[in-house]
């Protein structure tokens with residue numbers, strides 16, 4: 001076994017991890033990687049069919065895996081679920097607040113209903129999960145609380161105002177919590193994936209007002225270079241190496257630098273200075 005494999009195994013074997021949004025994409029890949037290391041799992045999604053198929057895939061591992069049909073925007077549901085997890089495992093060592101959705105629309109066009117829907121899942125879901133599980137994480141000798149923000153928690157793009165707002169909010173919440181937990185047994189990590197090949201854009205609410213859905217999907221498929229499995233590897237490596245800010249993919253690393261070099265003018269560097277909607281109106 002390689003040194004890295006030894007480290008992975010030592011870090012995760014026999015632990016208990018809660019993962020939200022585990023029926024697909026990054027959450028599912030995390031579940032499989034952790035099961036490979038002998039980590040017990042409590043998986044959450046609102047897609048119960050998808051969760052059941054992940055649970056079936058994990059049957060060959062010598063671990064316990066429980067699943068729960070939970071919408072992360074349900075505050076009381078999260079509290080009840082934390083009690084279920086404790087009743088089942090008597091401990092929790094890791095929480096991955098990973099569930100998320102996407103909405104692509106302009107500020108002027110998008111409804112408040114859609115904006116609230118997205119914030120309730122992407123932001124409040126992270127807050128509710130953190131609150132419900134923190135008391136138990138504090139009892140683990142070596143706990144990790146992992147919140148998935150985005151590259152879009154570092155920079156904004158047009159037609160992403162709701163998603164940007166939610167992911168900047170997750171980053172703000174997580175960085176503050178990280179400082180509150182400093183010196184305790186709970187390590188807090190903020191994850192910023194770049195484009196990852198998952199179902200996120202397929203499942204997105206996309207307004208066809210400005211850009212055809214087919215173009216958005218084909219742009220995403222061209223730009224998303226990292227697989228969900230690679231993303232899960234980077235996250236777990238980040239936990240082992242105690243990285244509090246985990247960037248995934250060369251796109252996230254490069255754009256993070258561009259934003260830090262040109263904080264006030266990065267839209268020029270990225271070619272958005274003339275306004276996407278104004279340009280389209282002229283076409």
Ligand SMILES: NC(=O)c1ccc[n+]([C@@H]2O[C@H](COP(=O)([O-])OP(=O)(O)OC[C@H]3O[C@@H](n4cnc5c(N)ncnc54)[C@H](O)[C@@H]3O)[C@@H](O)[C@H]2O)c1
Nearest residue numbers: 021024025026045046071072099100150195196198199200
């Ligand atoms: N794929 C990317 O390019 C990318 C980039 C940056 C950040 N992210 C973030 O990564 C996280 C995982 O997304 P993914 O790319 O794996 O997408 P995905 O669509 O493959 O997986 C997201 C999962 O979350 C679940 N989910 C959605 N709403 C839920 C709710 N209300 N309650 C419970 N579960 C719910 C979905 O059913 C799905 O299984 C998200 O927070 C997303 O914003 C993704």
